[in-house]
Amino acid sequence: MRLPSTKLLAGTLAGTLLVAASAAAQDRSDWPESFTVGTASQGGTYFVYGSGWANLIADELGLSGGGEVTGGPNQNLALVHTGDLALGLTTMGPAAEALAGESPLAPGVPMDNVCALFPMYETPFSITTLADSGIESIADIPDGASIGFGPAASTSDTYFPAILEELGVNFERRNGGWNDLGGQLQDGLIDVIAFAAGIPIPAVSQLEVQTDINIIEFTEEEQAQVLEAFPVSPFMIPASTYQTLEEDARAVSMWNFTIAGCDLPEDFVYEITKLSMENNDKMMDIHRSAATSVPENIQYNTVLPFHPGAVRWYEENGYEIPDDLKL
Incomplete structure (x- = not known):
């Protein structure tokens, strides 16, 4: 049997690659620029x-x-x-x-x-306060506390106010970008930030480097109440997520x-x-x-x-x- 020459093989391979390249280019003809x-x-x-x-x-x-x-x-x-x-x-x-x-x-x-x-x-719903605020649980949030819920119409702003109302918290609602709200919390202009964001949340990681904070978890009863009322799932924030956490923190989440x-x-x-x-x-x-x-x-x-x-x-x-x- 006569084997094909090296030149013939090279030519065939080059031709195949050229066809493939042309096909790929053709496949992109309707792609956005x-x-x-x-x-x-x-x-x-x-x-x-x-x-x-x-x-x-x-x-x-x-x-x-x-x-x-x-x-x-x-x-x-x-x-x-x-x-x-x-x-x-x-x-x-x-x-x-x-x-x-x-x-x-x-x-x-x-x-x-x-x-x-x-x-x-999953997006966990979590709460952050300054350590010197005295707020160590959701029940500790005082009546009329100013709470930052993130940008208007965001997932956090859509669901977290309703979640806290379900848990009996009375508050003043604030909106803004997470970095801006983090600065307001640190400056004492707001009392709490209610985050709904993937973890680790950059604004929280930045806060705990600059000051002492509390990351507030849901109690078992609060979690069960929220699971019953909203389209969320149980979630545990691993302790390794933030320097502040000493053990996993109970929360709820949405995909x-x-x-x-x-x-x-x-x-x-x-x-x-x-x-x-x-x-x-x-x-x-x-x-x-x-x-x-x-x-x-x-x-x-x-x-x-x-x-x-x-x-x-x-x-x-x-x-x-x-x-x-x-x-």
Whole structure:
């Protein structure tokens, strides 16, 4: 048998690579030239996670893209729905409300052009005060205390006031970015910050370096009462999260997912999902909460349909997407 020459093999290989390269270029013909990821205020986990994820996508896929400061989950849902943002981060509670037309930003408008990509992490609801405030439990929060709930219409601002009202706390409501609220707490302008953000929360980590703080946990009874009244899950903040904690702290949480406009090209979203799900080490370099940004956790989205590009990656890799979560 006559073997093909080295030149012939090289030529065949070069031709194959040229065809593959041409196909790849053709596959990108309908991709956006640039993209933006909706995050939240600076000082929160959404900003760090979302901006880092945007940079990862841009670098690995050779695109122009970045994160954008927004009001958080509710605004991200609205901006992705309208096409003003290609990608964003959201929480399952606001997502369910938006899909049902109950978003506080657009009452009566079902936001049905929003698709899920992959799970991020759980958002614990936690409370921080200065150590010298004398507040060591939720029951210690005095009547009329000024409490910072984060940006207006954020997950924290949507749910935490109602949670504290359920637990009998009377308060004055304040809004602002997490860094700004941290400064106000340190300066004595507010009494408490009620955080709903992935851990470690940058603003809390910064606070405990600069001053002594208390991180307040829910009692077992308070946790059970909140679980009964709201779409949240039990959660324990590991003691290793903050220098201040000496043992795990009881809390409640809500899952976060990345989202995309449902009309984005399937191949584009497939490549983003593939990059994000196959490189957890790079995702954790962005923020350590990405330890749970793994495909096994897609089960925690029971609300939004998955984008067809994401569905293709999951099914190719043995993960089943329920029919009612496919477009």
